[in-house]
Amino acid sequence: MSKLTNDVKCEVIKRVNHPGQSVAHRFDHLERVMRNARKIAATIEGVDYEILELAVLLHDVDQPAGRKAEHVELSLRAAEEILRQAGCPSDRANAVLAVIAEHSTEHVRTVKPSTDEARILFDADKVDGLAAMGIARVFSLFGQMGFAPSDAIRWYRNKIEVALEYIQTDEGRRLVLLRLPYVQQFLSEMELEAGAGADIWES
Secondary structure: OOHHHHHHHHHHHHHHOOOOEOHHHOHHHHHHHHHHHHHHHOOOOOOOHHHHHHHHHHOOOOOEOOOHHHHHHHHHHHHHHHHHHOOOOHHHHHHHHHHHHOOOOOOOOOOOOOOHHHHHHHHHHHHOOOHHHHHHHHHHHHHHOOOOHHHHHHHHHHHHHHHHHHOOOHHHHHHHHHHHHHHHHHHHHHHHHHHHHHHHHOO
């Protein structure tokens, strides 16, 4: 990890762990995305690891609870400030910001990842949305926002459907498909239990 990346990491930790930020997008999320990104990057030649690592650190740097639809714009603004204060050259900063701008499923139908680094971040982020930690993140976030589990299930199923449609790399798809059955089984069990509860009111 370069000095620039380490300096940015220190600032990111302070920001993402603030109580007003989404509980599903704290620094532990970034650590897991970083691991996923490195796994995927190892299968692709010519990746700029500094650009990738900076984008991973900054892609959710400003995601207040309940403002997910705005988080790309908010994070881009914060990322630009952090990179400038850390002394990142403007051309490198612009490359990082371009990756961040293309990472979200909220915009993927109109803003598709256009570089290897952007494709890797997109997939690495989606991989962390699956399996046990992915499930925990979804329900903790919806609890933080005051929504019911049924709302979380509907949102989660749609999110998974979009992610599967737009996954960018072979390794990313492999990792997603490895985790997907666990999530599908869990959600099916939750829906079964929720439906069974209605029976007590029938006569």
